[in-house]
Amino acid sequence: MNAREQLREYVFGTLLPMDRAGWPADDASLFDHGMDSLRLMQMLVFVEEKLKVQLPDQEVTPERIESINSIAAWIEEHRG
Amino acid sequence: MSSSSLFTLLENAASSYGGRVAIEFGSDSLTYSALLERSRRFAVVLADAGARPGERVAFCFKKSIDAVVSMFAIIRTGAAYVPIDPAWPAERMQAIIDDAGIAIWTGTAAPPAGLTGIAKSFPVPDAAAVDRWMSERGLRPVDGPAPAPERGIANILYTSGSTGRPKGVEITTLSLVHFSAWGAEYFGLTPEDRLSNHAPYNFDLSTFDIFAAVRAGATMCPVPESLKMFPYQMAKFIADRRISVWYSVPSALIMMQLRGKLGDHDLSTLRHVIFAGEVMPKPALQTLGAEIPHVTWTNLYGPTETNVCTHHRCDSADFADDGPVPIGRAITETRLWIVDERGTAVADGESGELWVAGPTVTTGYCGDTELTSRRCTPAPDGDGLCYRTGDRVRRRADGVLMFEGRIDRMIKRGGHRIEPGEIEAALYRHPDVRQAAVVPLADPVFGSRIKACVSAKEGRAIDEAGLIAFCRPLVPTYMMPDVWHIMDALPETDRGKIDLQALAREV
Structure with missing residues (x-):
């Protein structure tokens, strides 16, 4: 699984779990699917610990965590 | 007593500090004179629609200048305002509308489709909309004192209910006037102060930022909802807005400490940090205190039903030891008892349920006399009613109260x-x-x-x-x-x- 697939599995499988058949598209807004501050913090820890990518805190903005697409692009920028 | 009206607080601020900025949001701001004028004008529209003492008006706003104008407009009519979070599911909104008997709606947007019972709706009550509503109906602002709300109830705050329906806590004008007076004095607020307004309007925390600021002629700076998930942006907001008094739940502060890079921001204007609403973990407080050493740290305590009833300013001993943060001592004119299951005072140092009486305590739950009579019972000293908090506390040898947990499942x-x-x-x-x-x-x-x-x-x-x-x-x-x-x-x-x-x- 690449980083985007792992992220999608984590977000829709664990963080905001929903029926696999109904998983939103990668450009769907996560804010419409129950993302809140506690879940955002958990997601950042997942990216750091499981995907081994450090995301700078100052870059955490609504635009970057809007969707799977935007998070994946952001992770890509910081891959070592 | 003229100071017993919330609208009088605004009139006094406009008369003493009319040219000062009352509220700043985005690139907009409003002076105290303009806030008074705009809320007086909207009040006439609401009164024409039927808002008056005994009525309840829906208050469904995102953080904004219009929200504060509307809050004071509703207060001016003598109706009670009922905060509804725009993010709540429609079914929860409907339960509250039915429970509170709401017929008039004010908000950042129109009510969601399908809600029933709303007879008149005033979405986006900006200055232009209010002008239009006034001219359509041929209305003019009225003078004279604001009518007192029925049974003194200024607003109704809905919280989670154990039976599956949210319950409405009645908050009195007396509670808000008393608490804002205590807070303005305790924190030494002046017109130079700039207060964050972080908590949603349906949290009792947000009444401090608004009414204590108005009492002092200080500036309110609402924190946009879009920042709340983003600790770095929130810390930057404190620096950019030159906030001097920050008040929030501990988790907002802990998020800023963990991911806000506090050292990146100029927080030199900050002088008081206040937290309430949940337990502040001691390690988090110690780290925060080390990173922002020049401010005071104050824990305020009280369920919605009592507003704030105790306070504790953290001292060097609190930062040094690893024990929990005390909830402290009663605010002025507030009486506290720690009792066992039979309602008898516990021995010194023992833990028991906290009962609270005083000016900030609720009159009860909207439309639920059965629940009210279970939770609001005669005070042990025979002077009126007290509220049974359901919180387990203990008095430490030095007299401060320590929170130990719930006696129920909350x-x-x-x-x-x-x-x-x-x-x-x-x-x-x-x-x-x-x-x-x-x-x-x-x-x-x-x-x-x-x-x-x-x-x-x-x-x-x-x-x-x-x-x-x-x-x-x-x-x-x-x-x-x-x-x-x-x-x-x-x-x-x-x-x-x-x-x-x-x-x-x-x-």
Whole structure:
């Protein structure tokens, strides 16, 4: 699984779990699917610990965590 | 006594500090004179629509200047304002509209389609809209004192209810006037101060930022909802807005400490940090205190029903030891008792339930005399009623109170008060659910996360995704369980009840 697939599995499988058949598209807004501050913090820890990518805190903005697409692009920028 | 009206606070501010900025939001601001004028004008429109003492008006706003104008406009009519979070599911909004008997709506947007009972709606009450409504109806601003609200009730704050329906806590004008007077003096607020307004309007925390600021002629700086998930942006907001008094739930502060890079921001204007609504973990306070050494740290305590009733300014001993942060001592004119199950005062140093009496205490729950009579009972000293908090506390040898937990099942998640019964009631509406129980899991930042344990009826199948989809229209996001456990059967105690302690122990 690449980083985007792992992220999608984590977000829709664990963080905001929903029926696999109904998983939103990668450009769907996560804010419409129950993302809140506690879940955002958990997601950042997942990216750091499981995907081994450090995301700078100052870059955490609504635009970057809007969707799977935007998070994946952001992770890509910081891959070592 | 003229100072016993909330609208008088605004009139006094406009007369003493008329040219000073009352509120700043985005690139807009409003002086105290303009805030007074705009709220007087909108009040005439609302009064024409039927807002008056005894009526309840929906107040469904995102953080904005229009929100504060509308709050004072509703207060001016003598009606009670009822905050409704725009992010709540429509079904919860409807339950509140029905419960409070709301017919008039004010808000950042029109009511969601399908809500019933709203006869008149005033969405986006900006200055141009109010001008239009006034000219359509040929209305002019009126002078004279604002009428007092019926039974002195200024607003009704809805919180999670254990029976599955939210319950409305009646907050009096006396409570808000008393608390804002105490707060303005205790924190030495002046017109130079700039107060953050972080908590949603349906939290009692947000009344401090608004009414204490107005009392002092200080500037309110609402924190946009879009920043609240973003600790770095929030810390930058404190620096950019030159905030001098910050008040929030501890989790907002802990998020800023963990991911806000506090050292990147110029926080030199900050002088007081105040927190309330949940337990502040001691390690987090110690780290915060080391990173922002030049400010005072104050813990305010009180369930919605008592507004703030105790306070504790953290001192060097608090930062040095590892024990919990005290909830402190009573604010002025407030009486406290620590009692056992029979209502008898416990021995010194023993723990018991905290009962509270004084000017900030609620008159009861909207339309629920049965619940009111169970929780608001005659005060032990015979002087009026007291509120039974359900919080277990202990008095330390030096006299400060220590919070030790709940005597019932209420959970705090990020400062939100959550009755497991409300989530369980939603789950039991699912046709395939046999048993449902909701328990807290300890979380270092947010106090608790929520775990739902569910079993299916014989021959039926349920899964996490289906239950979440079912609950989403029924419970707000902040109540949505974080962890789901589908079980064949929930463990039971000897007496045949679901064994909540066993469920809480499982990870």
